[in-house]
Amino acid sequence: MHASPSNKPLLLLTMGDVNGIGPEILLKALAAPALWEACRPVVLGCAKAYENARHFAPEAPRTIAVASCEVVVSREAGVAVCDGGWPAPAVRHGVLDPEAGQAAIEWVKLAAGWCLEGRAAGMVTCPINKEAVQKAGYQCSGHTDLIADMCGKSDYRMCLFTETMRVVHITGHLSLYDALKEVKCDRILESIRVGHDALTRMGLAAPRIAVAGLNPHAGEAGAFGREEIDEVAPAIVQGRTEGIECSGPYPPDTVFRRMREGEFDMVIALYHDQGHIPMKLIAMDEGVNVTLGIPIVRTSVDHGTAFDIAGRGIAREDSLIAAVRLAAQLSASKVAL
Amino acid sequence: MHASPSNKPLLLLTMGDVNGIGPEILLKALAAPALWEACRPVVLGCAKAYENARHFAPEAPRTIAVASCEVVVSREAGVAVCDGGWPAPAVRHGVLDPEAGQAAIEWVKLAAGWCLEGRAAGMVTCPINKEAVQKAGYQCSGHTDLIADMCGKSDYRMCLFTETMRVVHITGHLSLYDALKEVKCDRILESIRVGHDALTRMGLAAPRIAVAGLNPHAGEAGAFGREEIDEVAPAIVQGRTEGIECSGPYPPDTVFRRMREGEFDMVIALYHDQGHIPMKLIAMDEGVNVTLGIPIVRTSVDHGTAFDIAGRGIAREDSLIAAVRLAAQLSASKVAL
Numbered sequence: 001m002h003a004s005p006s007n008k009p010l011l012l013l014t015m016g017d018v019n020g021i022g023p024e025i026l027l028k029a030l031a032a033p034a035l036w037e038a039c040r041p042v043v044l045g046c047a048k049a050y051e052n053a054r055h056f057a058p059e060a061p062r063t064i065a066v067a068s069c070e071v072v073v074s075r076e077a078g079v080a081v082c083d084g085g086w087p088a089p090a091v092r093h094g095v096l097d098p099e100a101g102q103a104a105i106e107w108v109k110l111a112a113g114w115c116l117e118g119r120a121a122g123m124v125t126c127p128i129n130k131e132a133v134q135k136a137g138y139q140c141s142g143h144t145d146l147i148a149d150m151c152g153k154s155d156y157r158m159c160l161f162t163e164t165m166r167v168v169h170i171t172g173h174l175s176l177y178d179a180l181k182e183v184k185c186d187r188i189l190e191s192i193r194v195g196h197d198a199l200t201r202m203g204l205a206a207p208r209i210a211v212a213g214l215n216p217h218a219g220e221a222g223a224f225g226r227e228e229i230d231e232v233a234p235a236i237v238q239g240r241t242e243g244i245e246c247s248g249p250y251p252p253d254t255v256f257r258r259m260r261e262g263e264f265d266m267v268i269a270l271y272h273d274q275g276h277i278p279m280k281l282i283a284m285d286e287g288v289n290v291t292l293g294i295p296i297v298r299t300s301v302d303h304g305t306a307f308d309i310a311g312r313g314i315a316r317e318d319s320l321i322a323a324v325r326l327a328a329q330l331s332a333s334k335v336a337l
Numbered sequence: 338m339h340a341s342p343s344n345k346p347l348l349l350l351t352m353g354d355v356n357g358i359g360p361e362i363l364l365k366a367l368a369a370p371a372l373w374e375a376c377r378p379v380v381l382g383c384a385k386a387y388e389n390a391r392h393f394a395p396e397a398p399r400t401i402a403v404a405s406c407e408v409v410v411s412r413e414a415g416v417a418v419c420d421g422g423w424p425a426p427a428v429r430h431g432v433l434d435p436e437a438g439q440a441a442i443e444w445v446k447l448a449a450g451w452c453l454e455g456r457a458a459g460m461v462t463c464p465i466n467k468e469a470v471q472k473a474g475y476q477c478s479g480h481t482d483l484i485a486d487m488c489g490k491s492d493y494r495m496c497l498f499t500e501t502m503r504v505v506h507i508t509g510h511l512s513l514y515d516a517l518k519e520v521k522c523d524r525i526l527e528s529i530r531v532g533h534d535a536l537t538r539m540g541l542a543a544p545r546i547a548v549a550g551l552n553p554h555a556g557e558a559g560a561f562g563r564e565e566i567d568e569v570a571p572a573i574v575q576g577r578t579e580g581i582e583c584s585g586p587y588p589p590d591t592v593f594r595r596m597r598e599g600e601f602d603m604v605i606a607l608y609h610d611q612g613h614i615p616m617k618l619i620a621m622d623e624g625v626n627v628t629l630g631i632p633i634v635r636t637s638v639d640h641g642t643a644f645d646i647a648g649r650g651i652a653r654e655d656s657l658i659a660a661v662r663l664a665a666q667l668s669a670s671k672v673a674l
Contacts, residue, residue: 141560175552175562177517215512216609223478225512253613260618272553273611276590278618281597 008040009121009331010069011324012111015045016126017104018088019095020305021315023053026126027060028317030079035321038328042069042120043081044107046088050081053091056313069120084110093311101132108143112150115296121331122297123147124323127305141173144291144300151294157194158272159290160279160302161326165259166266167275168195168292179271183214183227188235191268194292196244199265202329210255210264211236211248212274218249232270285316288323290330297331299323345377346458346668348661349406349448352382353463354441355425356432357642358652360390363463364397365654367416372658375665379406379457380418381444383425387418390428393650406457421447430648438469445480449487452633458668459634460484461660464642478510481628481637488631494531495609496627497616497639498663502596503603504612505532505629516608520551520564525572528605531629533581536602539666547592547601548573548585549611555588569607622653625660627667634668636660 016022026043027050029035043050047063054060064071064078071080086106089099111123128143140146148156158172170191171179192209199207211232212218215225222229232249239246248268250258256278259267269275279287280302287302301319309315353359363380364387366372380387384400391397401408401415408417423443426436448460465480477483485493495509507528508516529546536544548569549555552562559566569586576583585605587595593615596604606612616624617639624639638656646652 173553173557173561175556175564176513177562180514180517216510216613219512220510224510225514227512252610253617256614257618273589274614276553277593277611277614280590281594281615281618 008038009328011039011041011327011331012069012114012120012123013041013043013324014107014111014123014125015043015049015104017100017129017132017305018046018049018091019093019097019100020127020129020307020310022126022305023049023091024056024310024313024315025301025317025320026050027053027057028315029320029324031057031060032317032321033075035324036075038325040073041079041324042066042071042073043079044084044111045081046083046103047081049088049091069114082110083107094307096129096132096135096307098132098136101129101134102136102138104128105133105136105138105140105143105146108146109150112147112296112298115298116151122299122327124320124327125298125300126320127301127303129305129307144172147291147296147298148294151296153294156291156293157191159195159198159292160275161288161290162279162283162286162322164262165256165279165283166195166199167269167279168266169269169272169275171271173272176271176273180214183231183270185231185235188232188268188270189238190293192235192239192244192246193242195266195268196239196246198290198292198330201332203332204265206245207265208263209239209244209246209266209268210250210259211246211268212252212255212270213249214252214270216253218251285318286322287319288326290326297327299327299330345375346665347406348376348378348664348668349451349457349460350378350380350661351444351448351460351462352380352386352441354437354466354469354642355383355386355428356430356434356437357464357466357644357647359463359642360386360428361393361647361650361652362638362654362657363387364390364394365652366657366661368394368397369654369658370412372661373412375662377410378416378661379403379408379410380416381421381448382418383420383440384418386425386428406451419447420444431644433466433469433472433644435469435473438466438471439473439475441465442470442473442475442477442480442483445483446487449484449633449635452635453488459636459664461657461664462635462637463657464638464640466642466644484628484633484635485631488633490631493628493630494528496532496535496629497612498625498627499616499620499623499659501599502593502616502620503532503536504606504616505603506606506609506612508608510609513608513610517551520568520607522568522572525569525605525607526575527630529572529576529581529583530579532603532605533576533583535627535629535667538669540669541602543582544602545600546576546581546583546603546605547587547596548583548605549589549592549607550586551589551607553590555586622655623659624656625663627663634664636664636667
C-alpha cells in the first residue's frame with residue numbers, strides 16, 4: 001500500500017504530556033518507514049521535548065518548525081513540528097505538571113480545529129494526563145470528550161480496533177448501572193450504522209457486524225433479561241433493512257472469540273467493559289482507540305502516559321503506528337458520519 | 338504427581354446426555370493414562386452407550402458393571418460403570434430425547450448423593466441437555482442448580498478454572514440488571530473466602546486473590562459508580578483481616594491480563610460475563626467449570642452437549658481430563674466449605 005506523496009493523507013500527531021511516554025513513542029514511530037508510507041505527518045507538540053527524546057530513536061527525522069500544517073514534508077527533509085504558541089515546560093519524566101497538561105490539551109484543540117476546518121485529513125493523539133490537565137484549570141474529563149465537544153457531538157462512540165478485531169461500544173465512561181439504562185434500540189442502531197460506515201471507509205466489502213447480547217447467554221430467550229428481545233433484536237432488524245450485514249444478539253462470552261476466529265469483522269458491545277475486557281486481554285500493544293460518530297477522523301494509542309516507565313526507553317511505538325495507519329485508512333475515502 | 342492407588346481419590350464421572358458428545362469424551366479421557374494417574378474413576382452412565390462410542394477410542398478400558406461405587410478398579414481390569422437402574426435409550430446422536438435427559442439427570446443425582454454420603458471424594462459431570470431434562474418432566478434449570486439443591490445450598494459460586502487462571506463469579510445466571518443488585522460486601526467476602534479455601538486445598542501457599550471492580554476503570558474513585566468504594570473495598574479489608582492475601586478493586590479490563598501474566602492466582606468477578614468473556618476467549622478447550630460453596634467437590638467440562646458434532650469423533654477430551662485433575666486436587670485435602 002505505497003501511496004504516492006500527493007495522495008497520502010495529512011495527519012496531525014499530538015505529542016501528549018511531555019512528561020509521559022508521548023515524545024518517546026512519537027520519535028520511535030517517526031523513525032519507522034511504515035509511518036511515512038501511511039501518511040504525511042505533522043507533529044503538534046514541542047520541538048525541545050522532541051529533541052530531548054532523541055536518544056531513544058537517533059534515526060528519527062530532524063524537526064522543521066512550522067506555524068501551520070500546510071507544509072511539504074518528507075522523512076529525509078524532516079518532520080514539521082508546530083507548538084501553536086504553547087511550548088512545553090522542561091521535561092521531567094513522570095512528574096505531574098499542570099503546564100505540561102496545558103500544552104498537551106492546547107495541541108489537541110489545535111489539531112481538532114484544523115481537522116474541522118478541513119486542513120488535515122485526521123488526527124492521532126498520544127496520551128495526556130487527565131489530572132495535569134485538570135490542575136491546569138481545564139474542565140475536561142479526557143481529550144475524547146474535548147474533541148467531541150469541539151465537534152458539537154456529545155454522543156460519540158468509543159471503539160477499540162486491532163488488525164482483525166474491532167469493537168464499537170454503545171456507551172463509554174458511565175457506571176455500569178447507568179450504562180444499562182442506555183441499552184436502547186436507537187443507540188444500538190446508530191452504533192451499527194457508525195461501525196458499518198467505518199468498516200466501509202476502511203475498504204471492507206460487506207462487513208459482518210455482530211451485536212453482543214447484554215445478559216449471560218444473551219438472556220436465553222428472556223429467561224434472564226429481556227433487553228435482547230426488546231432492544232437489541234429490533235436494532236438488528238432495522239440495520240438489515242438498511243442493507244447492513246449485522247446479526248445477533250450473540251452470547252457475550254463467545255462472540256469475541258468468534259470474531260477473533262474470523263467469523264465477524266466487528267462486534268457492537270453494549271457497555272465499556274464488555275468490549276474492553278476481551279480487547280485488552282488479547283491486544284495490549286497493537287490496540288487502537290478510535291472515536292466514531294464525530295465528523296473528523298480521530299484515533300489514539302490504547303494506553304496512558306505511563307509515567308512509571310517514562311524516560312526509560314522501553315515504551316513501545318506499536319500502538320501509535322497502528323493508530324496512524326488506521327487514521328490513514330479511515331480518511332482515505334472520508335465521508336462525514 | 339503419581340499417587341499410589343490407595344490414596345487416589347475416588348471420583349464419580351457422570352456420562353451426561355448419551356446423544357451428545359458425553360460418551361465420546363468419556364472414552365477418550367478414560368483411554369488416557371493421565372486420568373488414571375489422577376484418580377480412581379467410576380462412571381455413572383450406560384455401558385451400552387459406552388460401547389457404542391468404542392470406535393472413537395478403541396484403547397479405552399472395558400466396562401465392569403457395578404451397583405455401587407465401592408469397587409476396586411484399574412485401567413487394565415476395566416472401568417466400573419453403574420447405571421443406578423437408569424439405562425439410557427438407544428443412542429441417536431444429536432437427537433433431543435427426554436429419556437436420555439432423564440437418565441442423565443438421575444446419574445447426576447446418584448453421584449451427588451454418594452458424594453454427600455462420603456462414599457466418593459467428588460464428582461465430574463459431562464454435559465446434559467437442559468431441554469431434554471425439562472421435557473422429561475424435571476423442574477431443573479441445569480445440573481448445577483440440582484446438585485446445589487441436593488446439598489441444601491442455593492447460594493453456590495460458579496467458577497472457571499484453567500491451569501493458571503481461576504475466576505470465581507459472585508453470581509451466576511441472572512440478568513445483568515439483577516446481578517448488579519447482588520454486588521454486596523457480604524457476597525463478595527464470601528466469594529473471597531470460598532476462593533481462598535479452594536486454592537489452599539489445591540496446595541497453593543498464600544494464594545493471591547484479585548477482586549475486580551464493577552465499573553469502567555473500577556469507577557475512578559467514585560467518578561462513575563460507587564460500588565467499589567461502598568461494597569468491594571470493605572470486603573477486601575475484611576478478607577485481609579482474616580489473613581487472606583486479597584487486593585483490589587482493580588480495573589476490570591486489565592485484571593484478567595494481570596492474572597494471565599502471573600500477578601494473581603484468582604480473580605473474583607462481579608458478574609457472569611465479567612469472568613466468562615476473558616476465560617472463554619483464552620481457554621476454550623482447557624477450561625473447567627467448578628462449583629464452589631457446596632459441601633462436595635464438583636467439577637464439570639466447560640462446554641455443552643454439542644449435538645451438532647455428536648457422533649463425528651471430533652470432540653476433544655481436554656476439558657474433561659482437566660476437570661478430573663482439578664476435582665482430584667480439590668479433594669486431596671478436602672474440607673467442608
